[in-house]
Amino acid sequence: MAEVVLRHVSKSFGKTQVIYDMDLVVADGEFVVIVGPSGCGKSTVLRMIAGLEPVTGGVIEIGGRVVNDVEPKDRNIAMVFQNYALYPHMSVRENMAYGLRIRGMPKAEIAEHVARAAKILELEGLLDRKPRELSGGQRQRVAMGRAIVRDPAAFLFDEPLSNLDAKLRVQMRLEIQKLSRELGTTSLYVTHDQVEAMTLAHRMVVMNAGRVEQIGAPLDVYLRPASAFVAAFIGVPPMNLLAGRVGEGAFTLGNGLVVRLPAGAPRPPFGAEAILGVRPEHLAPVGEAEAALTLTVETIERLGADTLAHGTFDGNPMVVRLPAEATLQPGTRLALGLVPDEIHWFDPQTQKRLDLPGG
Amino acid sequence: MVEKRPALSAAAYAILALGVAIVALPVYVTFVASTQTLDQILEVPMSLVPGTELLANYTAALTSGSERAASAPVGRMMVVSLVVALTVSFGKIVISLLSAFAIVYFRFPLRMFFFWMIFVTLMLPVEVRILPTYEVIADLHLLNTYAGLTVPLIASATATFLFRQFFMTIPDELAEAARIDGASPMRFFWDVVVPLSRTNMAALFVILFIYGWNQYLWPLLITTEESMYTVVIGIRRMIAGGDAATEWNIVMATAMLAMLPPALVVLLMQRWFVKGLVETEK
Numbered sequence A: 001m002a003e004v005v006l007r008h009v010s011k012s013f014g015k016t017q018v019i020y021d022m023d024l025v026v027a028d029g030e031f032v033v034i035v036g037p038s039g040c041g042k043s044t045v046l047r048m049i050a051g052l053e054p055v056t057g058g059v060i061e062i063g064g065r066v067v068n069d070v071e072p073k074d075r076n077i078a079m080v081f082q083n084y085a086l087y088p089h090m091s092v093r094e095n096m097a098y099g100l101r102i103r104g105m106p107k108a109e110i111a112e113h114v115a116r117a118a119k120i121l122e123l124e125g126l127l128d129r130k131p132r133e134l135s136g137g138q139r140q141r142v143a144m145g146r147a148i149v150r151d152p153a154a155f156l157f158d159e160p161l162s163n164l165d166a167k168l169r170v171q172m173r174l175e176i177q178k179l180s181r182e183l184g185t186t187s188l189y190v191t192h193d194q195v196e197a198m199t200l201a202h203r204m205v206v207m208n209a210g211r212v213e214q215i216g217a218p219l220d221v222y223l224r225p226a227s228a229f230v231a232a233f234i235g236v237p238p239m240n241l242l243a244g245r246v247g248e249g250a251f252t253l254g255n256g257l258v259v260r261l262p263a264g265a266p267r268p269p270f271g272a273e274a275i276l277g278v279r280p281e282h283l284a285p286v287g288e289a290e291a292a293l294t295l296t297v298e299t300i301e302r303l304g305a306d307t308l309a310h311g312t313f314d315g316n317p318m319v320v321r322l323p324a325e326a327t328l329q330p331g332t333r334l335a336l337g338l339v340p341d342e343i344h345w346f347d348p349q350t351q352k353r354l355d356l357p358g359g
Numbered sequence B: 001m002v003e004k005r006p007a008l009s010a011a012a013y014a015i016l017a018l019g020v021a022i023v024a025l026p027v028y029v030t031f032v033a034s035t036q037t038l039d040q041i042l043e044v045p046m047s048l049v050p051g052t053e054l055l056a057n058y059t060a061a062l063t064s065g066s067e068r069a070a071s072a073p074v075g076r077m078m079v080v081s082l083v084v085a086l087t088v089s090f091g092k093i094v095i096s097l098l099s100a101f102a103i104v105y106f107r108f109p110l111r112m113f114f115f116w117m118i119f120v121t122l123m124l125p126v127e128v129r130i131l132p133t134y135e136v137i138a139d140l141h142l143l144n145t146y147a148g149l150t151v152p153l154i155a156s157a158t159a160t161f162l163f164r165q166f167f168m169t170i171p172d173e174l175a176e177a178a179r180i181d182g183a184s185p186m187r188f189f190w191d192v193v194v195p196l197s198r199t200n201m202a203a204l205f206v207i208l209f210i211y212g213w214n215q216y217l218w219p220l221l222i223t224t225e226e227s228m229y230t231v232v233i234g235i236r237r238m239i240a241g242g243d244a245a246t247e248w249n250i251v252m253a254t255a256m257l258a259m260l261p262p263a264l265v266v267l268l269m270q271r272w273f274v275k276g277l278v279e280t281e282k
Ligand SMILES: Nc1ncnc2c1ncn2[C@@H]1O[C@H](COP(=O)(O)OP(=O)(O)OP(=O)(O)O)[C@@H](O)[C@H]1O
Pocket: A013, A018, A036, A037, A038, A039, A040, A041, A042, A043, A044, A045, A192
């Protein structure tokens, strides 16, 4: 077990830079999830930590040792790949034992390690099968078994569940959670699925276009997104973002429509350009008199537990989360109120969060 | 066939039967001739009923060859052919596996240059470069040796190209997983790449064995001693003396014997061969 530290790590492929000055400390035993849209550099970060890609700049430490020039096999890490990367011609047992065999571990000891991992992952009945005779979920488990037998200092997961169907994904997610709690091994987990990120992470790293947007506990990130990007990326459906100018007790959008700001809500100074953010669940129907804005419903999604109403406000798409039994249809005009504490402000230039006192 | 129409089926069978006849009839005539005495063969028309000399002809061919043409025993030629065919197939497979592995899995300077160099040799089979190659082999005093017979045939790139294409279909993650597991490149080669290439190797072996066995021009050029004749050359030398001097019954027996090993290889490797051509184990 060990700490994994990235200091000012950057990476370029030829002339294109894909990672900019990344700093990250993964504490011993911590489960950190890196999340971001496709192509933002998540896999690249993981591959640099694994030693499969050299870093262009900066330092990577594992367990207090700088590993920039250390071969992958000597970094004491184990990686689980998205497509499992099981050796097709080897049985499950051989797949798990291969790394140990190369390291020259005695046969009896290998058998012991494999048996233990198989037990944890409930693979005991499958040890003599070939990967092609396994289901996707079982292959995924074998891939994790191959990582576990090694007793590594850290696990690296690269979208390990994205090839599974939705139901299996939920199940495997719970298993990974349980597993990581039992093993307590430092883990870095890459995904573009924010539900995985929210549920698995002790802390999550939100990346965008090669830069870290925010690092924090999942709920903190959800409640206090550090940038408009994070606000839009974390949360399903995403936070509603409206760009405009702050006026007297109101916020005027680009095309002239107005959002009335509730008394006591924090707000940028009069006349400032800003982005107002509000989550779909923090918009509640109220009487016309107290309404901050009125949205004409265009489409309705009934999810069972709740209902999503979509509309357009001043050219911006907006979503409202309503109770399951809400009676509405396309064309319904919803008068919506804002909760003072649940309004987020972002700087339109830097896209960063603006922390403002109430007023 | 998707449609089931009697007329169509009949036509299809007729064409198939014709095809089989075109291939099988000459083989049958050869076989019949190899069971007759020389006099019987020279009768006009030749009888198409097998004769009684089967054992005598084949024994004669295997142990002493054609006496009139003063050839070596066919048994010896079969051994030479077998050594050549096996050396060529194994040599090619080993060399192409290794070079394809280098080209696909290693980044080294001029990698693409070397790839294209190898690729270009596809256009230069032995027949095209036969004179300079002969010169080289002669200068190296390799005429009438196994090395001279096989090395120039091994040096070509068909198989390298095929293995390269196959290796590129193996997911990169497999190599990365092996790297993390601690496998050195050669270990990865032995433990993963070679086992995964088994069916391709088998298919290639069949093709190359037949290729090596049927070589004509090159062995003809560089073997002058009877003891280094391959079967194919042996047949050619046996009929060199003109019609009257040729022991056709022995020649036909030799031809049948020459056909045997490739046919056996195809039969025995059929399962693997088909598997290698149609499926990849990934
Ligand atoms: N070997 C490479 N050569 C050149 N560019 C690369 C290479 N590998 C990745 N990139 C580029 O680096 C960027 C980040 O890639 P990366 O694979 O890390 O994305 P990702 O966040 O894992 O995306 P995804 O969610 O789709 O897996 C991409 O723009 C990609 O095109």
